Amino acid sequence: MTDRAADIDILVSEVGPRDGLQSIKAIMPLEAKKAWVAGEAAAGVREIEVGSFVPAKLLPQLADTAELVRFAKTIPGLTVAVLVPNARGAQAALEAGADKLTLPLSVSETHSLANLRKTHEQVLAEAKAIAGIIAALPHGQRPHFEGSLSTVFGCTLEGAIPDAQIARLAEGLMAAGCDEVGLSDTTGYADPSAVRRLIGLVRGVVGERAVTGIHLHNTRGLGLANALAAIECGLDTLDSSLGGIGGCPFAPGASGNIVTEDLVFMLEAMGLRTGIDMDHLFAVRTQVAAALEGEPLYGFTPDAGLPKGFSPAAAQREGGLA
Amino acid sequence: MTDRAADIDILVSEVGPRDGLQSIKAIMPLEAKKAWVAGEAAAGVREIEVGSFVPAKLLPQLADTAELVRFAKTIPGLTVAVLVPNARGAQAALEAGADKLTLPLSVSETHSLANLRKTHEQVLAEAKAIAGIIAALPHGQRPHFEGSLSTVFGCTLEGAIPDAQIARLAEGLMAAGCDEVGLSDTTGYADPSAVRRLIGLVRGVVGERAVTGIHLHNTRGLGLANALAAIECGLDTLDSSLGGIGGCPFAPGASGNIVTEDLVFMLEAMGLRTGIDMDHLFAVRTQVAAALEGEPLYGFTPDAGLPKGFSPAAAQREGGLA
Numbered sequence: 291m292t293d294r295a296a297d298i299d300i301l302v303s304e305v306g307p308r309d310g311l312q313s314i315k316a317i318m319p320l321e322a323k324k325a326w327v328a329g330e331a332a333a334g335v336r337e338i339e340v341g342s343f344v345p346a347k348l349l350p351q352l353a354d355t356a357e358l359v360r361f362a363k364t365i366p367g368l369t370v371a372v373l374v375p376n377a378r379g380a381q382a383a384l385e386a387g388a389d390k391l392t393l394p395l396s397v398s399e400t401h402s403l404a405n406l407r408k409t410h411e412q413v414l415a416e417a418k419a420i421a422g423i424i425a426a427l428p429h430g431q432r433p434h435f436e437g438s439l440s441t442v443f444g445c446t447l448e449g450a451i452p453d454a455q456i457a458r459l460a461e462g463l464m465a466a467g468c469d470e471v472g473l474s475d476t477t478g479y480a481d482p483s484a485v486r487r488l489i490g491l492v493r494g495v496v497g498e499r500a501v502t503g504i505h506l507h508n509t510r511g512l513g514l515a516n517a518l519a520a521i522e523c524g525l526d527t528l529d530s531s532l533g534g535i536g537g538c539p540f541a542p543g544a545s546g547n548i549v550t551e552d553l554v555f556m557l558e559a560m561g562l563r564t565g566i567d568m569d570h571l572f573a574v575r576t577q578v579a580a581a582l583e584g585e586p587l588y589g590f591t592p593d594a595g596l597p598k599g600f601s602p603a604a605a606q607r608e609g610g611l612a
Numbered sequence: 613m614t615d616r617a618a619d620i621d622i623l624v625s626e627v628g629p630r631d632g633l634q635s636i637k638a639i640m641p642l643e644a645k646k647a648w649v650a651g652e653a654a655a656g657v658r659e660i661e662v663g664s665f666v667p668a669k670l671l672p673q674l675a676d677t678a679e680l681v682r683f684a685k686t687i688p689g690l691t692v693a694v695l696v697p698n699a700r701g702a703q704a705a706l707e708a709g710a711d712k713l714t715l716p717l718s719v720s721e722t723h724s725l726a727n728l729r730k731t732h733e734q735v736l737a738e739a740k741a742i743a744g745i746i747a748a749l750p751h752g753q754r755p756h757f758e759g760s761l762s763t764v765f766g767c768t769l770e771g772a773i774p775d776a777q778i779a780r781l782a783e784g785l786m787a788a789g790c791d792e793v794g795l796s797d798t799t800g801y802a803d804p805s806a807v808r809r810l811i812g813l814v815r816g817v818v819g820e821r822a823v824t825g826i827h828l829h830n831t832r833g834l835g836l837a838n839a840l841a842a843i844e845c846g847l848d849t850l851d852s853s854l855g856g857i858g859g860c861p862f863a864p865g866a867s868g869n870i871v872t873e874d875l876v877f878m879l880e881a882m883g884l885r886t887g888i889d890m891d892h893l894f895a896v897r898t899q900v901a902a903a904l905e906g907e908p909l910y911g912f913t914p915d916a917g918l919p920k921g922f923s924p925a926a927a928q929r930e931g932g933l934a
């Protein structure tokens with residue numbers, strides 16, 4: 291959790307405008323993106339990954355990320371997160387004013403070469419360069435800098451990645467100057483036991499305080515079970531996507547990312563405060579669905595509705611039930 | 613778990629032929645049902661709820677339950693389970709040779725009256741009558757008798773049900789002569805915390821050994837997270853449905869029941885042996901899909917496929933990884 295607010299227990303970090311939109315061919319107009327970000331922030335979402343600083347010719351859907359960051363920065367209390375593939379992207383993110391930068395490092399070198407065209411050492415060199423740029427800023431202007439271990443639960447090209455390699459890369463990210471190391475189930479290979487095991491492995495290398503967040507997919511339907519395992523390990527930041535858009539959908543009814551709406555329902559039902567108002571969130575879903583024109587949205591809770599007599603976590607706590 | 617086999621850790625109890633088919637208007641021919649049951653048994657499924665002994669005019673889809681029980685009883689090693697609404701149904705189930713009888717008792721009396729047209733006391737009287745019929749049988753011929761607390765996580769009519777009422781009914785089922793008490797999330801209201809809390813509540817009344825199984829729905833997408841919570845409490849019998857058919861689907865992509873294929877993947881990935889061969893199970897799915905002619909099947913793993921280099925639980929154990 292980038293910013294540990296006292297009134298929430300779990301930070302739900304919305305990644306739809308980045309991870310969702312990069313998977314959709316149509317380009318969402320900037321005004322619709324702004325309405326989405328503003329809508330979720332008004333619903334109580336505290337952190338949103340609004341885009342990625344990659345070349346516009348690679349991801350034209352995210353070409354307006356700098357403008358969206360500048361808009362999002364006008365929303366009080368919102369942590370504005372972005373993905374950066376390298377130091378050049380980080381520089382652009384800082385100029386736009388992003389609060390949090392995430393640099394992905396695929397623990398599968400085959401995947402790293404295929405995806406970012408960089409070896410592990412080259413990505414670690416970028417991490418070091420980014421940390422250097424950040425360190426040169428005045429203290430109050432430094433963004434949070436996360437290195438994210440992608441394909442950490444296994445790679446579609448290499449299969450399982452050796453623990454020693456994962457440990458070495460987690461250590462490398464911290465040595466390069468990251469504030470924390472995230473885990474990312476890029477391929478949807480995770481299961482609850484693997485979630486626990488990998489969190490333990492990486493914490494064993496970089497310390498407990500440097501592992502607080504996880505990015506899970508729902509490719510095999512285990513997204514929320516994996517999220518539960520992560521929470522039980524004490525992680526307090528979970529990425530998810532409104533309507534589950536993005537990730538790698540294979541099957542009809544299968545969303546790539548875990549669905550923000552269902553995740554928030556699970557957490558609030560469990561008495562874990564997210565700060566998010568669900569009816570408001572469902573209204574944003576309707577608005578985003580309209581902007582996405584025919585793209586399928588996933589998730590069960592918006593259609594099923596909340597249980598009769600449902601109490602969100604804050605109300606449970608007031609009633610002494612939590 | 614009705615029959616604690618030493619070579620499995622979790623008993624996946626397939627309920628599709630009962631809970632699934634009763635939700636589908638079309639009547640599956642007996643031969644197709646037989647192929648389904650035989651196929652899942654050959655894939656390694658150890659317990660199948662093949663039908664319900666309710667009047668054929670109420671559920672014509674299950675009118676051939678007695679014949680299906682007799683067929684399933686010819687399959688070595690398979691526990692043949694059925695649902696019975698009353699003593700008359702139990703008598704018919706015993707004549708057909710069922711190994712396990714489940715009597716549902718809705719902890720919401722409003723739901724009980726709407727669904728079974730019986731008060732709590734009337735259902736408990738049926739439980740007592742069934743236990744009497746079973747007790748009159750020779751020891752080796754007595755089936756396992758489960759009383760299942762339905763709507764235990766809340767009712768769409770009444771909302772939350774008071775703990776004291778749930779405790780009284782659990783006690784009532786055991787006093788009537790049930791061998792164990794199951795929990796059933798009829799409405800899809802459960803969350804992982806509620807699963808833990810209710811298991812604790814009911815165990816506190818009837819003892820740990822009398823609570824081993826749970827019937828979960830996936831109405832709000834939390835099915836596998838709830839299953840994980842139940843396993844962590846030590847439950848070892850989980851109901852699920854091939855392709856997720858049945859239950860109360862509300863949303864596109866939403867299955868009512870938890871999906872056998874995804875559940876088995878989660879358990880095996882976690883190193884928990886189910887005895888089920890996944891490729892064989894996926895083949896049965898294809899066969900059932902053909903028999904169901906256009907009914908949607910749910911679940912993610914069959915389409916996504918198994919992770920590269922995936923090891924089922926038994927192989928993990930041999931390799932010393934579990």
